Amino acid sequence: AQKVTQAQTEISVVEKEDVTLDCVYETRDTTYYLFWYKQPPSGELVFLIRRNSFDEQNEISGRYSWNFQKSTSSFNFTITASQVVDSAVYFCALSEARYSGAGSYQLTFGKGTKLSVIP
Amino acid sequence: ETGVTQTPRHLVMGMTNKKSLKCEQHLGHNAMYWYKQSAKKPLELMFVYNFKEQTENNSVPSRFSPECPNSSHLFLHLHTLQPEDSALYLCASSQEEGLGNSPLHFGNGTRLTVT
Numbered sequence: 001a002q003k004v005t006q007a008q009t010e011i012s013v014v015e016k017e018d019v020t021l022d023c024v025y026e027t028r029d030t031t032y033y034l035f036w037y038k039q040p041p042s043g044e045l046v047f048l049i050r051r052n053s054f055d056e057q058n059e060i061s062g063r064y065s066w067n068f069q070k071s072t073s074s075f076n077f078t079i080t081a082s083q084v085v086d087s088a089v090y091f092c093a094l095s096e097a098r099y100s101g102a103g104s105y106q107l108t109f110g111k112g113t114k115l116s117v118i119p
Numbered sequence: 120e121t122g123v124t125q126t127p128r129h130l131v132m133g134m135t136n137k138k139s140l141k142c143e144q145h146l147g148h149n150a151m152y153w154y155k156q157s158a159k160k161p162l163e164l165m166f167v168y169n170f171k172e173q174t175e176n177n178s179v180p181s182r183f184s185p186e187c188p189n190s191s192h193l194f195l196h197l198h199t200l201q202p203e204d205s206a207l208y209l210c211a212s213s214q215e216e217g218l219g220n221s222p223l224h225f226g227n228g229t230r231l232t233v234t
Contacts, residue, residue, distance in 0.1 A: 045225040
């Protein structure tokens with residue numbers, strides 16, 4: 001069975017500090033996909049990034065960067081120079097690529113990390 | 120219009136009431152989902168519809184009844200709920216190609232309180 005662990009329940013940082021959100025996953029599949037979502041107070045989860053298991057290149061998008069390490073089964077997310085607008089709950093998720101014929105698959109979410117950026 | 124729209128945003132209902140949650144997606148996706156988000160718990164997948172066919176029912180009690188009349192609309196009919204059903208109900212859609220790599224697009228959710 002697949003599992004996603006976000007050990008940090010809540011993190012508070014002062015604006016402009018860098019912060020890293022940890023994500024550790026478990027899966028038996030060799031092909032899988034990892035995602036990060038952001039949930040601001042409005043409630044809607046916003047897709048941030050998708051990574052497949054064969055692509056270990058780190059990715060940077062503006063102030064966001066992601067570090068995928070297969071050897072440690074981790075997919076960590078770093079926000080550089082944090083801003084108040086980054087305050088949200090962040091979810092890591094894992095999908096095992098299993099074609100069922102009906103097109104459904106299991107997407108497992110972690111419990112989320114609540115990030116508070118203090119001005 | 121936003122990609123995935125859910126109504127109502129907030130709902131308070133008694134345990135004997137019958138109500139429905141509505142979700143509409145304007146993204147041309149072929150798969151739609153209901154998730155339940157309770158405090159201190161991971162998001163729980165409830166139902167999946169792919170091309171209007173239900174492909175997943177994650178052991179959800181029968182007091183929750185989904186309906187998907189077409190690929191753009193999804194309903195969750197509620198009846199005789201329990202207080203522990205109070206949660207944020209999130210609808211999502213994706214362009215599902217059977218590979219497990221499609222990102223989900225979520226609505227803002229319906230905050231449900233059962234009294």
